[in-house]
Amino acid sequence: MASAFGGYSVALTGMSVNQAVLATISHNLANISTTGYSRQQVNTAELVTGKTNGTTTGSGASVEAVTRARDTLLDKTYYAENAKLNYCEAKSANIETVESLLGDFTATTDESTTETGIQETLQDFFASWDELAKDPSSSTARESVLEASNTLVATLTDLDAQLQQLQADCVSSVEEAVDNLNSYASQVTALNKQIAQAEVSGAT
Secondary structure (H helix, E strand, C coil): CCCCCHHHHHHHHHHHHHHHHHHHHHHHHHCCCCCCCCCEEEEEEEEEEEEECCEEEEEEEEEEEEEECCCHHHHHHHHHHHHHHHHHHHHHHHHHHHHHHHCCEEECCCCCEEECHHHHHHHHHHHHHHHHHHCCCCHHHHHHHHHHHHHHHHHHHHHHHHHHHHHHHHHHHHHHHHHHHHHHHHHHHHHHHHHHHHHHCCCC
């Protein structure tokens, strides 16, 4: 014979389950504008007490789990493509920096361009030698060669220093990224421990 309070127990479990459902719905509505949030849903399960005379006796319902409505395949695709995007953005930024260092043209205030950089310096260097070849005894031509040579050496030295600084900046960026990654890994480890402890107590 079923207990007289069995009906109350079934009603109590039903109310508890619906309370969890309403709380989850409220949580979904509260995070409707939260970036990256995915809708949660409550999975319920039937509570079965046992069998009496071949008949299964139910005792209400329970919350089996709270799951998120996410597509795992889309998540993996997003993670992979986002990693490629970050790599290409970093590479593009470094290439633009190198391009600016090696650039042979500089914009002026009147929206025109002037030749600068290594190409112009090399042209002046070889042009000075051409002038010296015409008159090797000319002191002016010799001075022009010396001046062009000093300018070329200074330009190459400055370029080398800037490229080395760019390389050092890249190394520092990688080291910083590794430190951040290690920090995130530690946080994930701590969260996993908290999740495991919560699941032991029956939470989801």
